[in-house]
Amino acid sequence: MQKEGCFAKDIATIKKEYDKVAKKIKQFDNDHPLFMITGKIKNREDGSIQVWGLAIPRNDNQNIFGAVWNDSNIIIENPNQNGILIDHYQGEHNFFRKQYGENIFGSSVPVWVYGDEPERLKLQNLLSKLKGKIEKYRQAELEQGKGKEVRLTVERKRLEQEKIKIGSSIEEIKQEIVKCKESSELARLHLKDSLRIVQEMLKTTQESPGQTESQLTESLKKFQKLLAQEKLEFEKNWEEFEQTEVKMKQSREKLEQANSREELENAEPRLKELLEKMKQYREGFEIKIKNLKEGKEFFMNCRLEKG
Known part of the structure; x- marks a missing residue:
């Protein structure tokens, strides 16, 4: 041909x-x-x-x-x-x-x-x-042109279908970002609250030391150290999360400008990777929330028993 x-x-x-x-x-x-x-x-x-x-x-x-x-x-x-x-x-x-x-x-x-x-x-x-x-x-060129136009029409339809498909992935990522932000804000609040409780209890136990209080003080100091590490890790994860969000926006812009199936096919794996990261961040934030809640409950109970 x-x-x-x-x-x-x-x-x-x-x-x-x-x-x-x-x-x-x-x-x-x-x-x-x-x-x-x-x-x-x-x-x-x-x-x-x-x-x-x-x-x-x-x-x-x-x-x-x-x-x-x-x-x-x-x-x-x-x-x-x-x-x-x-x-x-x-x-x-x-x-x-x-x-x-x-x-x-x-x-x-x-x-x-x-x-x-x-x-x-x-x-x-x-x-x-x-x-x-x-x-x-000229006749052959005309026939080829007709065939090319048909192929272009089919390719345009496929391209639109791919854009719709990947557009759904983008919407899913957007929803995941919202969930991540909600979870991270909740984790931030629990972290802040946990630090406050620990500081208050440390102050109380130091004012009236005893064997039980000394053990509690030691536990509080360990938990305080753990919270400090959690805070650093949380801030690091949050920074990575924001960078990932920026990359997602860039990928979305590239997708909107994509004019070929190859560009769309290159965008799809990247979007899936971003979606997976978003889910990991959200799960990480939720685990932190759970751990912080348990720690707070433990020390709150200690405070009640002491009271």
């Missing part, structure tokens, strides 16, 4: 050759004027016919030598058989020469001789072949 874009190149190449041949024919016709011969056939011989008729110039010069405007003796060498209709002839030929012959009364009369130069016939045949090639390529 011809590659797309090659037809235009082939047509342009053949057209250049066609123009060169047409130019040669035009130059040939300038050197050997072309006439439309029309008239009644008076005699037929091998390779020629004699016509009583006219020779009308095919160019704008009506007075060019070789023009015959009144019925006269005309000889056509190598006549076109398609131009013969019973006893009438019509066809285009180059002017060869003017000669003289005798009529039935023995008087000298002019005889105009026309025909086709072999060189011009060769050029004309070549021109016809080139024209046929150009038409053939």
